[in-house]
Amino acid sequence: MxxxxxxxxxxxxxxxxxxxxxxxxxxxxxxxxxxxxxxxxxxxxxxxxxxxxxxxxxDLRAASLASDRSNLVALLIDDFANPHKLVMLERLTRALRRKGWDTLLVNTLDREDAAPAILNASQRRVDAAILIGIQFDDDVLEAALRARRFKKLIIFARTSENPDTISISVDDIKATQEIAAYVLARGYKRPLFLAGPRTYSAHLLRLETFVDSWQRATGDTPENISVAEYDPILAADAAYKTLSALPPQARPDIIVCENDALAIGTIDTIRHRLGLRVPQDIAVIGFDDVPQAESPNYRLTTYRQPLTDMANYLVDVLESAEDIDFDRTFTGRLVTRESA
Amino acid sequence: MxxxxxxxxxxxxxxxxxxxxxxxxxxxxxxxxxxxxxxxxxxxxxxxxxxxxxxxxxDLRAASLASDRSNLVALLIDDFANPHKLVMLERLTRALRRKGWDTLLVNTLDREDAAPAILNASQRRVDAAILIGIQFDDDVLEAALRARRFKKLIIFARTSENPDTISISVDDIKATQEIAAYVLARGYKRPLFLAGPRTYSAHLLRLETFVDSWQRATGDTPENISVAEYDPILAADAAYKTLSALPPQARPDIIVCENDALAIGTIDTIRHRLGLRVPQDIAVIGFDDVPQAESPNYRLTTYRQPLTDMANYLVDVLESAEDIDFDRTFTGRLVTRESA
DNA sequence: AATGCTATTGCACGCGCGTGCAAGAATCGG
DNA sequence: CCGATTCTTGCACGCGCGTGCAATAGCATT
Structure with missing residues (x-):
């Protein structure tokens, strides 16, 4: 008209x-x-x-401009190899959306592009940034902090000692102690811990806790190996290399993995390349409880993080205005299946 | 001051x-x-x-408001079970970011929330919506179309007959014909096709093409089964049910799967629950070339989509102003490994 | 019917930047 | 050194909505 x-x-x-x-x-x-x-x-x-x-x-753009509140968060992710990340994306986006929040997905895998990508998110005036990646501690985290427009910087499902950061994660120590206790109770004698990258101190927590617990209980120091990425293929190779070099009687009777991605690669290797049985010859424990863990082909014993609770808490943190210390750890539970 | x-x-x-x-x-x-x-x-x-x-x-909000161009796209996804989606997310976000586009991740898994979530994205005045899910044809697609603010609606990595839509995908017919020819050339006699959900016509293309090609070449009609979701666990169960009911001589000698998620579940089942070998007893072929396919434990023969090219084309489509018909199919290639 | 109170509604101003054009500055050939 | 070009720069107006308060309408009470 x-x-x-x-x-x-x-x-x-x-x-x-x-x-x-x-x-x-x-x-x-x-x-x-x-x-x-x-x-x-x-x-x-x-x-x-x-x-x-x-x-x-x-028009939400105009609303945001006028109110200085975007109801938008940036989700920074640098790991596209672990299927568990997909589960996290699902849980987070759902919990956020329920409360009216939208999610900007920021790929920080390419280190060159990471800083510009983060800067860009800040130019959209997101109300918070959520990190669900792996290698964030260093450059990326710093870039995120430097783009000082994030009112809140949340590290999800990982601990962080950075004081400018809100960490929402599972209690790794408690979890790993529970795992160690389980391994002990089931009568395993020679555990091997398979860890992820050793570059970042936070990642060592599970390894150290397991070693500590085991030493305290038995006096023995368990062996451990680590891979450069949380990748089932690398885990498969590392497990093969280690296990095939060992005479049967020196083999571990259980491999405790830092997460399910590693555990699944390990199980595959034990069965196909070594021709051994899980758990009869070597048992395996994971961490995360990815969907695959439930498969009749894995039946992986693993530790489940209460992702939904954690996501809901995250949203609560977003909504609250006070600037208190929001760090919080959750307690998950050990899901026992047949792999250990 | x-x-x-x-x-x-x-x-x-x-x-x-x-x-x-x-x-x-x-x-x-x-x-x-x-x-x-x-x-x-x-x-x-x-x-x-x-x-x-x-x-x-x-401030990009203000810029967008003033220029009526948000440089934002909504990425609608309803499948968080298939790791291949993670690869797609990585490729898409990277290609988009390279050209200055940001990505709004919209979870449409929960059918109740899907329509509101899409509406919400439209309120952010995204310049386009990209669908990388599965079950979009019906309600969700309709909701997306009804929220008539998307200047472009792109279906990525799947064909769609909807005329209001831009489909960027691999040429399924060509791909499946190539697979069929390969199966034939390798001397397999009794293929079984394992398909995903049958609800949506577009999904039947690979199945129908395979059956057609095989019939044309041999005169025989291959068997086929299907599962309700693209889920390795369901595939594992379905494969087990079918195979365990068959006497050895009636077993298929190769299982052609609609995608890698199904193929991986199938391989696991063939090995662990049936105690057979891949490919000696039963070979397996997948589709997508997920990272796992390369694992020494699977060595899956599969069809790789040129995701990066497709993502780059998608960005080109976004940038071009004309309203021509952008539908396009790409040709991938069969990656032959040891599983078939 | 007048009074007092509350539930609704209207409005001036501002959020930070883009568009298109006009004014001003710099550059160049002769 | 001057007028003609070409670069740069400045500006009026608008994008669509939120905030806080003032104005108004609605209603029950006496």
């Missing part, structure tokens, strides 16, 4: 149009779209029908 | 502040941040140093 006023932009229907159609002011229109607004049921109804007819929905 | 004018909002440093510090106008400041802007090297430098000192970066 009046396409004069629609100057440059492709005739967007705006709150003004709806206001005109509904016979109210623009502000009433926008109020109709907020749940906790003071508006009479009548006018809300009028507005809504008019809006429906015109195909109007509020 | 002058915190009077910073009224409600937490003293954001804006282009005006930088302009003041650099002794230029606000417009010059913003020009300095666009690569293709007419600005003298001198003033750009002045602006940049001032910006650096003040910690200024342009």
């Amino acid at each position: 009046d396409d004069e006023k629609k100057s440059r932009h492709s005739a967007n229907v705006t709150a003004d149009d709806v206001a005109l159609a509904a016979g109210v002011s623009r502000w009433t229109v926008n109020r109709a779209f907020k749940k906790a607004a003071s508006i009479s049921p009548k006018s809300r109804e009028k507005v809504m029908t008019a809006a429906e007819a015109l195909g109007y929905v509020p | 002058d915190d009077e004018k910073k009224s409600r909002h937490s003293a954001n440093v804006t282009a005006d502040d930088v302009a003041l510090a650099a002794g230029v106008s606000r417009w010059t400041v913003n020009r300095a941040f666009k690569k293709a802007a007419s600005i003298s090297p001198k003033s750009r430098e002045k602006v940049m140093t001032a910006a650096e000192a003040l910690g200024y970066v342009p």
Whole structure:
């Protein structure tokens, strides 16, 4: 109709149009779209029908600009090899969306692009950044902190000693102690710990805790090996190399893996390349409880993190305004299946 | 300093502040941040140093609002079980970011929340929506189309007959014919096709093509079974049920799977639950070439989609303004390993 | 019917930047 | 050294909505 006023932009229907159609002011229109607004049921109804007819929905960019609150978080991820990340993405996006938050997915795998990507997210004025990657401690984390626009920087499912950071994770020490106790109780004698990259101190926690617990209980120091990435293929190779070099009587009777990705690669290797049985010849324990762990072909004993609770807590943290110390660890549980 | 004018909002440093510090106008400041802007090297430098000192970066929300171009795409995904999706996320986010696009991750797994989530993305005025899920044909796709704000609706790595949609995918027919020819050439006699959900017509393409090709070449009609989801666990169960019911001489000598997730579950079952060898007793072929396929434990023969090319093409589509028919299929290649 | 109170509504101003054009500065040939 | 070009720069106006307060309408009470 009046396409004069629609100057440059492709005739967007705006709150003004709806206001005109509904016979109210623009502000009433926008109020109709907020749940906790003071508006009479009548006018809300009028507005809504008019809006429906015109195909109007509020523009979140403008809302964000005006309110200085974007309801957007950046999800930084640098690990696309571990299927468990997919589970985390699902849980996080779901929990966030439930409370009206949107998720900007930022790929920081390529270290060159990581800093620009983070900067870019900050230019979208995200309200927080969530890290669910691996190698964040160094450059990436620093870049994220330097782009000082993140009101909150949350490390999810990993501990971090950085004080500028909110860490939401499972209690690794408690978890690993539980695993060690289980291994002991089941009568295993020669555990081997298969760890991920050793570069970052936080990653050593499970390894150290396991070694400590075992030493304390038995006096023996368990062997351990580590791989450069959390990759089942690398785990498979590392396990093969170690195990095939050992005479049968010197073989570990259980391999405790830092996570399920490593555990699955290990099981595959034990069976196919070494021709041994799991758990009869060598048992395996993982960590995370990925979907595959439940498969009849793995039946992996593993430690499940309460991801949903953690995600919900994360959203609570986002919503709360105070600037207190939000760090929190959760307790998961050992899921015992047939692999150990 | 002058915190009077910073009224409600937490003293954001804006282009005006930088302009003041650099002794230029606000417009010059913003020009300095666009690569293709007419600005003298001198003033750009002045602006940049001032910006650096003040910690200024342009606000993309405001830019988007003013220009009616968000440089944001919504990535709709409803499948978090297949690790291949993680690879797709990596490739897509990388290709997009390279050209200045950001990615909004929208979880449409929960059918209840799918429509609101899509609506919400449209309220962020994303420039396009990309679907990389599975069950999109019906409600979700319709919801996406109904939220008529997506300038482009792209179906990635899957064909779609919907005319309002841009489909970027691998040529399934060609690919499956190549697989069928390979199976034939390797001398297999009794193939079994393991398919995914049958609900959506597009998914039947590989199955139908394989059956057709095989019939044409041999006169025989291959058996086929299907599972309700692309889930290795379901595939494992289905394969077990079918194979264990068959006497050895009636067993298929090769199982052609609609994708790698199914193939991996199948291999696990053949080995562990049936105690048979791959490929000597039963060979297996997949589709996608997930990272696991390369593992020494699987060595899966599979069909690799040129994901990077496809992602780059997708970005090209986003950048081009014309409203032509962008549908395009790519040709991948059969990666032969030891599983078949 | 007047009064007092609360539930609704309207509005001025601002959020930070892009567009398109016009004014000003720099450059060049003769 | 001057007028003609070409670069740079500045600016009015608008993008669509939120905030906080003032104005108004609605309602029950006496």
